[in-house]
Amino acid sequence: MSNSSASYIHMVQHLIEKCLIFHMTKEECMEALSKHGNIQPVITSTVWSELEKENKEFFKLYTSSQVKVKGGAETGALIHKMISDTSKDDSDE
Secondary structure (H helix, E strand, O other): OOOOHHHHHHHHHHHHHHHHOOOOOOHHHHHHHHHHHHHOEEEEEEEEHHHHOOOOOHHHHHOOOOOOOOOHHHHHHHHHHHHHHHHHHHOOO
């Protein structure tokens, strides 16, 4: 895998971790990253699935205690901000 591919996957993983903070489902995360980060849902889904394999216990607890975050527009704005912030962080490296 090239360095740029690894970097892209790492960025997607970082964004998924941010979605987890907002208690988003896999589907909500795929939609948010597609809409606000122009990341193809299949990429998000694949990275999410790999994270699930590597962190089975975490995801078991996560899915069993998942809480919906209210206020979709507000959450969307936060997701857009975090993606913008991540892009700035990556350009600093």
